[in-house]
Amino acid sequence: MKEGGKILAVILRELKEMVKPGITTKNIEKKAEELLSRHKVDSAFLNYGGFPSVLCASVNEEVVHCVPNKKELKNGDLLSIDMGLIYKGFNLDSAVTVPVIEEGEYWNWAALNPQKEKLIQVTKKALELGIKEIKPGRRTGVVSSVIQKLVENNNFNIVKELTGHGIGRRLHEDPQIPNFGSKNEGPIMKEGMVIAVEPIVSVGDWRIKEGDDGHSYVTKDRSLTAHFEHTVAILKDGPIILTKE
Numbered sequence: 001m002k003e004g005g006k007i008l009a010v011i012l013r014e015l016k017e018m019v020k021p022g023i024t025t026k027n028i029e030k031k032a033e034e035l036l037s038r039h040k041v042d043s044a045f046l047n048y049g050g051f052p053s054v055l056c057a058s059v060n061e062e063v064v065h066c067v068p069n070k071k072e073l074k075n076g077d078l079l080s081i082d083m084g085l086i087y088k089g090f091n092l093d094s095a096v097t098v099p100v101i102e103e104g105e106y107w108n109w110a111a112l113n114p115q116k117e118k119l120i121q122v123t124k125k126a127l128e129l130g131i132k133e134i135k136p137g138r139r140t141g142v143v144s145s146v147i148q149k150l151v152e153n154n155n156f157n158i159v160k161e162l163t164g165h166g167i168g169r170r171l172h173e174d175p176q177i178p179n180f181g182s183k184n185e186g187p188i189m190k191e192g193m194v195i196a197v198e199p200i201v202s203v204g205d206w207r208i209k210e211g212d213d214g215h216s217y218v219t220k221d222r223s224l225t226a227h228f229e230h231t232v233a234i235l236k237d238g239p240i241i242l243t244k245e
Contacts, residue, residue, distance in 0.1 A: 001168075001194060004041065004087025005231055005242030008094050011035045012083060013245065015055075019098050021075040025057035028081065029068035036085060044084030044091045044171050051215055056082040056095075058216065063159055063200060063208050063225050066216035073100045076109065078116060080227040084171060091171045093196045094243035095229035097123065116224065119203055122154045123226040126179075126199040131232055134195075134239035140177050140186030147199045148180040157206040159225065162217075164197045167231055191236050198229035 014035060015028055032054050036043055043054035051065070058066040058080040059073065065082075073079060082095035097120055101109045110117040129150055130143040143164075151158050164177030175187045179199045189195075204223025211218045219225060233240045 001087070001090045001092060001231070001233065002240070002242050004085060004090060004092045005094075006245055007039045007041055007087060008083065008085050008092045008243050009245045011039070011085075012081065012094055012096055015081055015083075016096060016098050019073070019079055019100055020102055021100055022072050024070050024072055025059070025066075025068035025079070026070045028057060029053055029055060032083065042086040044086050044093065048171060054083065056080070058082070058225070058227070060224055061219045061222040062211060063202075063217045063219060064162060064227065066211060067213045069213075075100060075102075076113060076116070078120070078224060078226060080225070082227060082229065089169060091167050091169070092231050092243055093167055093171065093229060094231060095198060095227045097226040097228060115203060118154065119156065119201060119224060119226045122151060122156055123199055123201040124228050126150045126201065127197060127228040127230060130197050130199065131230065131239050131241060134189060134197075134232060134234055136189055136191040136234060136236060138189055139184060140175055140189060141181050142183040143197060144178045144181040144186065145183040151179075151199065151201050157202045157204070159200040159202055159206050159208060159219075161208055162198075162200050164195060164229070166193065167196045168194050189234050191234060193234045194231060194242070195234065196229055196231050198227065200225060200227045
């Protein structure tokens with residue numbers, strides 16, 4: 001799974017490098033298909049539960065599972081790319097949120113859009129802190145509670161209807177890993193388990209509703225969201241992030 005995770009990380013990096021004003025998520029989807037073929041791996045998302053694409057490309061208030069389309073991305077949009085692949089029979093899953101800006105403009109954008117930049121950084125940090133808490137013998141609630149605390153201390157909200165999950169031969173396996181709750185809750189993590197940790201954060205209402213494409217979800221109040229995810233193996237001494245280069 002580590003080899004497959006590295007491939008997914010490389011693909012996501014190349015997709016992130018494409019993101020700029022004027023491009024469409026359909027363009028990104030086409031590139032993702034080419035990269036999957038080049039690396040000789042299968043999509044974990046295509047036709048999963050009837051989903052018609054190899055990736056989810058969610059913009060601004062779109063939370064998850066948005067089907068790529070031909071609408072051009074605008075300067076300052078937030079784009080979340082969620083993608084999974086199957087390598088030698090095992091599933092890997094990862095997600096990242098990036099601003100839609102011209103190359104070299106990040107710090108100018110961040111200065112003009114402090115809330116958007118903070119949302120990205122807090123969500124990314126929540127994932128990092130949650131992963132650090134992973135260890136055999138601990139309950140999954142320690143991951144959930146650390147993520148919730150950081151997010152809410154920064155005046156954002158956890159999207160509670162969506163969770164992390166176990167992963168392996170199937171894309172979604174037990175246990176569920178909520179991004180909120182008590183550290184004393186949840187099943188005990190065991191050596192050899194593999195889980196996908198994925199905080200999904202809103203600047204406003206955490207509640208969601210179905211989007212127009214029949215697959216996606218959007219925040220009820222149309223507030224901005226961010227989403228980061230890694231697939232993580234639980235070893236004796238702690239976590240190993242599989243979906244990184």
